[in-house]
């Protein structure tokens with residue numbers, strides 16, 4: 001695989017030969033293959049191994065937990081796993097005021113301005129992203145998981161950008177607190193489903209694979225994938241931002257991104273999912289331009305859908321009016 005130059009745009013047309021034409025065909029194949037694990041006969045390198053892995057993952061996914069409706073993950077186990085991973089990654093962990101997250105600002109129900117929500121585990125860089133987009137210097141970012149504990153909507157003019165608390169492990173916040181935060185996130189998403197144009201799920205390039213693999217051993221679904229499924233089920237057109245790419249050596253970018261892509265259920269090579277997967281170094285602003293482009297596209301789609309719905313409503317009204325005349 002080619003090495004990835006951090007300073008070049010990995011998504012740019014130049015780097016992606018035939019991106020447009022090849023993407024369409026490959027995407028179709030891959031979609032079929034991921035939807036039907038048995039149908040993994042796609043011309044991907046190391047197909048056998050990949051197919052097995054994918055099948056295993058899809059198997060786990062099919063035993064899926066739907067976030068708000070069924071029982072939640074085994075949190076004690078999750079905390080232990082996450083604690084280990086965080087230890088390995090040398091992350092300092094901290095207690096924050098859980099009550100802060102209860103202060104939820106709600107936009108009015110009739111407001112149809114689209115929302116772009118920013119989700120992800122604690123400490124992956126959600127607020128860093130929002131801060132860069134909203135150019136708001138007062139937004140807190142932190143070295144420790146659990147900095148943002150409330151839901152904040154930033155008015156960006158054409159849309160609202162929503163900074164959400166992280167899900168998963170936050171040391172110092174007990175199981176009940178974590179559950180409550182997760183329930184609040186899920187409730188917010190469900191309540192605002194109609195006006196969410198895109199859900200941006202941010203992943204930490206360095207720890208994501210490690211976390212997923214630990215979970216695969218227990219045959220349970222890590223919260224990142226649980227949330228990813230939840231977003232896809234609600235058809236929220238998620239964009240996965242693979243952040244902290246500065247922690248991956250340049251020469252390993254493609255290899256690592258392929259693995260992440262596969263773990264998310266998208267058959268590698270990752271570049272065929274260029275509209276969905278966005279490598280980034282958010283703290284340096286790298287990748288933001290591409291993400292912004294995708295946000296714009298999804299907002300356009302959102303308005304197109306609204307227009308279609310309004311048109312259908314008018315048509316229905318016309319038909320009903322005609323019938324009652």
Ligand SMILES: Nc1nc2c(ncn2[C@@H]2O[C@H](COP(=O)(O)OP(=O)(O)OP(=O)(O)O)[C@@H](O)[C@H]2O)c(=O)[nH]1
Nearest residue numbers: 122123124125126127128141142146147148166282
């Ligand atoms: N190495 C590296 N660190 C980053 C990057 N982006 C953000 N960070 C750091 O990651 C840490 C967490 O960033 P936040 O933006 O507060 O993360 P968050 O997801 O909002 O965290 P919570 O609010 O706790 O859920 C901070 O120390 C950031 O400086 C990046 O691209 N690379």
Ligand SMILES: [Mg+2]
Nearest residue numbers: 126127147148
């Ligand atoms: Mg935050």
